[in-house]
Amino acid sequence: MALPLLELKNLKKYFPLRKRFIGGHKGNVRAVDGISFFIRGGDSFGLVGESGSGKTTVARAILRLVEPTEGEVLWDGRDICKFLDSEMEEMRRNMQMIFQDPHSSFNPRKTVFKSIAEPLVIHEGMRGRGLRERVEELLEIVGLKREHMFRYPHELSGGQKQRVGIARALSLHPKLLILDEPTSALDVSVQAQMLHFLELLQKRMGLTYLFISHNLAVIRYTCDRVGVMYLGKIIEMGKTEGIFSFPRHPYTKALVSAVPVPQAEQPEKMVYLEGDIPSATHIPSGCRFHTRCLEKIGAICEEIEPSTHYFLDGNQVDCHLYQ
Amino acid sequence: MKEILSPWERWKEERESQIRNFKLILYTLSRSPLSVIGFFCVSVFLIIALIGPMIITYPGDIKGTIHMDQKLRPPSSNHPFGTDEVGRDIYSRVIMGTRLSFQIGLIIIFIAMGIGVPLGIIAGYIGGWLNEIIMRVTDIFLSIPGLLLALAIVGALGPGIKNAMLALSIVWWPGYVRLVQGKTLSLREESYVEAAKSIGASKLRVIFSHVLPNCTSPIIVKASMDMGMAILFAANLGFIGVGAQPPIPEWGAMISTGRNYLPDHWWMATFPGMAILITVLGFNLLGDGLRDVLDPQSRI
Amino acid sequence: MEPILEIQELRIEFETFEGTSQVLDGIHLTLGRRDTLGLVGETGCGKSITAKAILRLLPIPPARIVSGEILFEGEDLLKKSEEEMKEIRGRRIAMVFQDPMTFLNPVFTIEEQLVDVILAHGRGDDSSLQGGRLNRKRAVEKAIELLGEVKIPQPELRIKSYPHEFSGGMRQRVLIAMALSRSPQILIADEPTTALDVTIQAQILWLINDLVQRHGHSVLLISHDLGVVARVCRRIAVMYAGSIVENCSTVQLFKRPLHPYTRGLLNSILTFSKRESEAQGIKGVIPDLIQPPSGCRFHPRCFEMMEICKKEKPSMIEIEEGHWVSCHLY
Numbered sequence: 001m002a003l004p005l006l007e008l009k010n011l012k013k014y015f016p017l018r019k020r021f022i023g024g025h026k027g028n029v030r031a032v033d034g035i036s037f038f039i040r041g042g043d044s045f046g047l048v049g050e051s052g053s054g055k056t057t058v059a060r061a062i063l064r065l066v067e068p069t070e071g072e073v074l075w076d077g078r079d080i081c082k083f084l085d086s087e088m089e090e091m092r093r094n095m096q097m098i099f100q101d102p103h104s105s106f107n108p109r110k111t112v113f114k115s116i117a118e119p120l121v122i123h124e125g126m127r128g129r130g131l132r133e134r135v136e137e138l139l140e141i142v143g144l145k146r147e148h149m150f151r152y153p154h155e156l157s158g159g160q161k162q163r164v165g166i167a168r169a170l171s172l173h174p175k176l177l178i179l180d181e182p183t184s185a186l187d188v189s190v191q192a193q194m195l196h197f198l199e200l201l202q203k204r205m206g207l208t209y210l211f212i213s214h215n216l217a218v219i220r221y222t223c224d225r226v227g228v229m230y231l232g233k234i235i236e237m238g239k240t241e242g243i244f245s246f247p248r249h250p251y252t253k254a255l256v257s258a259v260p261v262p263q264a265e266q267p268e269k270m271v272y273l274e275g276d277i278p279s280a281t282h283i284p285s286g287c288r289f290h291t292r293c294l295e296k297i298g299a300i301c302e303e304i305e306p307s308t309h310y311f312l313d314g315n316q317v318d319c320h321l322y323q
Numbered sequence: 324m325k326e327i328l329s330p331w332e333r334w335k336e337e338r339e340s341q342i343r344n345f346k347l348i349l350y351t352l353s354r355s356p357l358s359v360i361g362f363f364c365v366s367v368f369l370i371i372a373l374i375g376p377m378i379i380t381y382p383g384d385i386k387g388t389i390h391m392d393q394k395l396r397p398p399s400s401n402h403p404f405g406t407d408e409v410g411r412d413i414y415s416r417v418i419m420g421t422r423l424s425f426q427i428g429l430i431i432i433f434i435a436m437g438i439g440v441p442l443g444i445i446a447g448y449i450g451g452w453l454n455e456i457i458m459r460v461t462d463i464f465l466s467i468p469g470l471l472l473a474l475a476i477v478g479a480l481g482p483g484i485k486n487a488m489l490a491l492s493i494v495w496w497p498g499y500v501r502l503v504q505g506k507t508l509s510l511r512e513e514s515y516v517e518a519a520k521s522i523g524a525s526k527l528r529v530i531f532s533h534v535l536p537n538c539t540s541p542i543i544v545k546a547s548m549d550m551g552m553a554i555l556f557a558a559n560l561g562f563i564g565v566g567a568q569p570p571i572p573e574w575g576a577m578i579s580t581g582r583n584y585l586p587d588h589w590w591m592a593t594f595p596g597m598a599i600l601i602t603v604l605g606f607n608l609l610g611d612g613l614r615d616v617l618d619p620q621s622r623i
Numbered sequence: 624m625e626p627i628l629e630i631q632e633l634r635i636e637f638e639t640f641e642g643t644s645q646v647l648d649g650i651h652l653t654l655g656r657r658d659t660l661g662l663v664g665e666t667g668c669g670k671s672i673t674a675k676a677i678l679r680l681l682p683i684p685p686a687r688i689v690s691g692e693i694l695f696e697g698e699d700l701l702k703k704s705e706e707e708m709k710e711i712r713g714r715r716i717a718m719v720f721q722d723p724m725t726f727l728n729p730v731f732t733i734e735e736q737l738v739d740v741i742l743a744h745g746r747g748d749d750s751s752l753q754g755g756r757l758n759r760k761r762a763v764e765k766a767i768e769l770l771g772e773v774k775i776p777q778p779e780l781r782i783k784s785y786p787h788e789f790s791g792g793m794r795q796r797v798l799i800a801m802a803l804s805r806s807p808q809i810l811i812a813d814e815p816t817t818a819l820d821v822t823i824q825a826q827i828l829w830l831i832n833d834l835v836q837r838h839g840h841s842v843l844l845i846s847h848d849l850g851v852v853a854r855v856c857r858r859i860a861v862m863y864a865g866s867i868v869e870n871c872s873t874v875q876l877f878k879r880p881l882h883p884y885t886r887g888l889l890n891s892i893l894t895f896s897k898r899e900s901e902a903q904g905i906k907g908v909i910p911d912l913i914q915p916p917s918g919c920r921f922h923p924r925c926f927e928m929m930e931i932c933k934k935e936k937p938s939m940i941e942i943e944e945g946h947w948v949s950c951h952l953y
Contacts, residue, residue, distance in 0.1 A: 050820035051791075063521050092523040104514040109536040111340065118532075119522040150337045152344065157908065158666075168522070187665040188847065192891045193904035214821060217893040221902070258825035260850030262892050264877040272829060273822050275776070276790040350640050 003077045004038035005208050006062070006095075006176060011035045011071035013054075013061050017281060029280045031057040033232035034071070041175070044202070044209040046219035046240065048255070049229035052277050055212045056100070058229075059178045062210075063097055064088060093123060095176040096169035102161035102185055106153040112139075112164050113149045119171045138167040143197065159190045166198075170205070178210045183218055195222055216259050220244050228252050231280060231288045238315025248317045250295045287320060295321060351616045358612025364605025365547075372425035375418050384411035385419050386570050395588050405590035408580065413590060416572035417598050423573055424554045424602065427488055431553040432546050434492035439499025440542065446500065447507025448530055458504065464497040470559060477565045484573065487566040491556055495549065502545055506538045540617040544610055551606030558599050574599050625697070627841050628654040628677070628809060633691030635669075635676060638684060642913040646672050648865040648920070649691070651939060654809065659835060659842040661852030661873075663888075664862035667909050670845045673862075674811050677843075678718060679708050695809075713740065717802035721814040723794035727786040733797055734782040737766035740801050769800040773830060792823035796830065803834065810835075811843045816851060828854050849892060853877070858945075861885050864910050864920040870939070871946035881948040883925045919951065927952060 012035075014028040032054040039045040047055045060066045062073055064080065072079045080091055099105035106115050116135050120126045126134060136146060142163040153161060162182065169177055182198065183191040195218065202209060213219050219226055220240055227237040228249065236249040247253045254271040273292045278284055284291045290301040300320050309322045352358045376382070380401075384390075390410030398405045404413035446457040464472070476490035510516060511534070519529050560566030561575025569576055574595040581592030635647040647669050654660050662670045675681050677693055679700065693700040695716065700708070712718075720726055728736060741762045763782075770778035773796040786794060795815060802810055812831065816824040832855055835842055846852050852859055853873055860870040861882065869882040880886045887905040907924035910916050916923050922932040929951055937951045 050822060065517060065521055089523055092521070097518075097521050099514050099518055101514055105518050107515045107519075107533050107537070110532075111337070113337075118519070118524070122523050122525075122528070150340055152340050155340060155343075165518075168518075172522075187909070188849075188888060189665060189891045189905040191904075192893060192902035195893070195902075196904075216821070221893050254822055258821045260824070260828070260848060260854050262849035262853050262877070262889070264853065264874040270825065270829075272826060276792055276823070277820065347640055 002040075004074075005041040005076065006210070007036075007038040007072075007074040008058075008062070009036050009072040009074065011058065011061060011073065012069045013057050013066060014069045027281055030232050030283055031280055032061060032068075033283070035227075035229075035232075035234055037227050037234065037237060039176075039208055039210060041208050042202075042206060043225065044211060044223045046211040046213065046223035046226040047229055048213060048216060048219050048226055050214055050255075050277060052231060052280050053229035054232040054280070055229050056180060059097060059180055059210070059212055062178065063092075063095060089123075093172040094174055095178065096172065096174040097178040097180060098162070098165045098169050098182055100181040100184065102158055102165055103153075105165060106161065108153055111150045111152055112144075112156070115153075115164060116168045116171060119168060123172055134171070135167075138171055141170065141201075142167045158185050158187070159194065162186065162194060163197075166201070170201075173205075174207070176208045176210065178212065180212045181214070182211070184213070184215065191218070198222070216244065216255065228255065231278065231283055233288065233318065235289065235318045236316070238311075238313070242313055242315050248311075248315070248322065249289075249319050250293045250321075251289050254292075254294075287318075297321065348616050352612050355612050355615065357608050358615075361605050361608025361610075361612055364601050365609050368421060368602050368605060369425070371418060372422045375422040379412075379415035379418050381412040381415045384415050385572055395584070397588075398590055404594040405588075407577075407591050408584065408588075411570075413577075413594055416577065417574070417594050420572045420574045420577065420595065420598065421602075423567070423571070424557065427484070427557045427573075428550045428553045430488050431491045431495055431557070432549055434488075435495035435549070436499055436542065436546065438492075439496040440503050440538070442496075443500040443503025444507050444530055444534060444538070447504040448511060448526075448534060454504070457500065461497040461500045464493075465501070469494045470556060473556065473560060474563070474565065477560060482565040482568060484567040484571065487557060487560045491553060491560075494556070495553065498545065498549070499542070502541055503538055506541055507534055510534050510537055544614040544617060547606055547613055548610035551603035551610070554606075555599065555603050625656075626653040627656045627696060628652075628843070629692075629694040630673070630677070631692045631694065633673070633676065633693065634689040635672060635681070635691075636687045636689055638687070639913070644912040645915055646686075646865050646912055647676070648915070648936075650862075650865070650867045652860060652867060652870070654841050654843055655858075656841055657835075657839045658858065659844065659856040661856035661859045662843060662845045662862060663847065663849055663852050663859055665847055665909065667864070667912070668862040669865045670862050671813055674718065674813050674843065674845055677811065678712055678716060679703075679705075713743075713802075713807070714805045715807050716809045716811065717805070717807040718811040718813065719795070719798050719802045719815050722818050723791060723798050724786065726798055727794060729786055732783055732785055733770075733789070734763060734766060737769065737782070737797070737801060737804065738762045741765055741804050765804070766800075769804055770797070772803070772834070773797070773800045775800075790823075791819050792826060795819060795827055799827075799830065799834070803838070803840070806838070808841060809843065810840045811845070813845045814847070815844070817846070817848070824851070831855055849888070861888070864915060865912060866920055866936075866949065867939070868921065868950070869948045871948075875943070875946045879943075879946075881942060881946070881953065882921075882950050883927050883952075884921050887924075919949075 011032055013032040014030050017027045017029060035058055037045065047058060049055045057066065061068045068081050073081050075091065075094065080088070083091060113135055116138055117131055120131060120134060135149065139146065139149060144160060144163055144167070148156065148160065156164070183194050186194060199222065201207065211219060211223055223240050225238060226240045226243055227234040228243065228251065229235070230251050236243060236247070236252045243252060244256055247256050254273050257271040271294065275292050278291060286302045286304050287306050290296055293301065297320050306318045306320045306323060308316050308318050310316045352362065388411065393406050393410035394408055396402055396406045402412050402414060404417060407413055442457050446454040473490040473494050476493060477486050480486040480489070516529060516533055519533050557566055558573070558575030561573045562579045564579060567573030567576045569580065577595040578592045581595065584591050630650060630652040632649045632651065633647055634649050637644040637646050650673065662673065664670045672681065676688070677700065688701060691701070738759065767778045767782055770782060775781055775793060775796055789797065816827050819827060828851065831842065834840070842855070844852055844855055856873060858872050859876050860867050861884065862868065863884050869876070869880070869885045876885065880889055890903045891905060893902050905924055910920060910923065918934045918936055919932045922928045925932065931951050937949045939947045939949045940953055941947050942953055
């Protein structure tokens with residue numbers, strides 16, 4: 001079987017806390033606490049989670065915008081965490097990210113042209129007519145018109161900005177696109193268009209996608225496989241349909257039932273979690289979900305971290321209910 | 324299907340948005356009557372500074388010439404602002420003083436920015452101990468009242484306009500460090516800076532291409548306010564006697580001499596004084612107006 | 624029964640650099656007593672402006688109220704003086720906003736802020752406290768009680784915390800507590816859960832439902848999310864580019880959406896159920912309100928557009944009981 005394009009093995013990212021705070025002992029923000037997954041070339045993989053789940057940090061760690069504390073990030077089998085700066089520069093051409101908030105991911109002082117051209121200028125030293133033609137090409141691919149080229153970001157709508165972001169990301173012919181909340185800042189009527197467009201783009205250019213979102217509907221719409229994250233760990237993973245239709249982990253169940261459904265009759269069985277998401281500085285002992293879990297078994301959930309159980313359908317869950 | 328545009332058309336296309344933005348700034352400025360007044364005062368000041376030599380009536384009176392027979396004449400058609408104690412035309416001297424003040428202010432601000440802005444960006448972006456060192460040195464300078472520090476420096480170097488400008492530049496640069504460091508700190512966290520890094524931009528590129536251009540708004544605002552204040556401080560030093568030395572027609576020095584002839588020969592001190600008032604007020608109002616417009620950027 | 628809030632023909636304009644923007648084009652809205660109404664629309668449709676207009680919180684230049692009435696218990700709020708509005712804001716009509724952090728002062732404890740609100744409106748006319756003026760001790764007791772109502776655990780301890788020590792969901796609960804502290808007749812909630820996580824959002828929506836059932840406030844919930852509105856509201860009004868295009872009960876909206884925009888919107892929503900059909904978008908873009916389309920503002924994007932749609936703006940007609948729509952198709 002061919003190697004997956006991207007594979008994470010036990011990736012961890014801890015942010016050290018400084019001394020001045022409660023308890024008097026130094027600690028860490030365990031933003032990513034041991035994540036493993038793989039994506040095959042041409043696939044779409046989704047990471048779903050709420051705030052504090054660590055999903056954006058995973059994206060940053062893959063791109064080495066933050067340095068992983070531990071673990072491996074394998075690209076075509078090679079661990080890029082061990083790459084030198086020069087090798088990393090080359091890597092940058094392979095993976096690009098589309099950032100979360102289109103309104104702030106562009107330099108307000110740069111025109112659309114300059115923003116899209118930047119990667120080309122840095123990596124290929126393009127200039128003048130050649131550069132201009134390439135940018136025009138990219139604009140066409142994302143469905144923007146030439147008249148947008150010299151506008152400033154604040155003169156564009158959210159959807160248009162998002163497309164500029166995509167054009168910028170595509171300029172170096174990457175193989176992997178990481179999309180961080182690609183539709184959250186968009187209006188409903190535009191969201192579907194954007195996702196269709198991304199789908200077409202994927203087929204046309206043979207891209208691999210890593211989708212990151214808190215919006216389960218978006219993930220369900222676009223991804224073949226999904227990983228559900230909670231406080232830095234993937235607690236359930238597998239084929240999207242299976243996971244969302246028959247969630248196994250209590251958190252996944254709560255997440256699925258919490259999504260507000262636009263229909264007249266609201267679901268009867270709502271799972272309401274008590275309390276708030278714990279802070280990543282004080283991750284609960286044992287199974288990190290036990291403080292809010294409605295299906296807690298007992299002391300075992302408080303003391304021992306569950307290991308991964310694999311099912312026949314290819315999905316996996318980290319929960320004592322299934323050990 | 325690709326059209327070939329002439330260079331002129333291409334230039335127009337590229338600048339279209341910038342022109343639109345500029346018009347928006349002017350429009351917003353014009354909404355505030357005080358800003359308009361400020362703008363007007365500053366414009367008058369700048370025009371006079373530029374065309375000064377063309378509109379003075381007694382060019383000789385700027386430096387050396389004395390007409391003892393004309394001394395201490397009140398304002399008249401010949402001498403709209405009157406004459407001073409050695410018979411020089413005050414109108415001509417005030418006009419030339421405008422040009423002088425402009426030069427003084429500009430030099431001070433430029434030197435201050437030239438030192439302060441790079442230091443601020445380095446401190447803000449690189450952080451760590453370099454930041455600590457730069458900021459603490461800045462703090463030391465900021466903790467000494469400006470005029471006193473300037474006096475001390477001029478005292479050590481000796482009176483004269485060049486030394487006064489040097490002293491004031493030293494007083495002014497820490498303000499820019501603090502401003503720019505703060506702005507850089509916040510800009511560092513911006514999404515587009517992260518995006519730039521993800522496409523492989525080097526540190527240098529990020530600083531010059533992304534951070535610096537976005538610092539210009541607060542710098543412009545501060546510079547406009549500072550122009551007025553720098554001119555005022557220079558006049559202060561001139562007034563005390565350690566700045567411009569007579570016979571240089573610097574406003575502060577003129578007031579200093581004119582003080583001795585109050586209240587009978589009021590015109591000697593009043594006209595330079597009014598010039599300072601209008602100039603400093605104008606720059607302050609303009610600076611205020613610019614701040615409302617540039618920082619933050621508001622759109623409806 | 625007379626509705627508690629009625630907006631008639633409200634027209635509002637905004638002065639901008641590029642021109643005058645016609646943000647509200649004569650809207651009609653009614654909120655019944657003890658009823659829950661959802662105001663739904665996308666960015667720029669004018670829903671937030673409507674909410675602010677009710678409480679007269681719009682900055683008067685550049686905004687300008689051209690015409691219309693906002694009748695609260697029969698009285699026109701637009702004609703009231705600022706003094707009278709101050710009486711109404713917070714006491715009889717309360718509002719909860721989107722981002723709880725910006726509405727809580729970071730340098731005061733929750734206790735201080737809640738007590739501030741309670742005392743500011745208390746002038747000894749509150750029937751739930753026996754006579755006399757409220758004193759601080761009783762205000763604190765009431766504040767703790769309120770925190771308990773919004774289900775904040777251990778309220779007597781948490782009340783001493785500062786806003787930044789609370790999570791987003793908790794802060795929103797505090798804001799809801801503040802809003803309800805004077806038992807208002809109407810609660811306006813402007814995107815109250817947009818900034819919150821999905822599981823927290825579910826909790827807050829449940830809370831709003833619970834409070835409404837127990838205390839009988841009338842609620843105007845503003846959101847871009849039809850799912851959120853479906854969970855709380857009995858009736859829904861759909862807004863597009865400054866006009867109300869459809870106004871009906873929740874059941875009617877989902878079972879029989881009449882207006883093409885509503886249908887388009889429902890089609891675009893990525894439903895969380897299985898992906899059976901493709902979600903379509905709505906072609907075109909939201910119009911520029913400085914030069915809005917003539918006639919019906921939706922006509923450039925409407926797949927059922929007719930000639931008359933370009934010329935005349937349709938009026939609101941009742942198609943079935945309680946189901947109003949503004950469209951030439953009917």
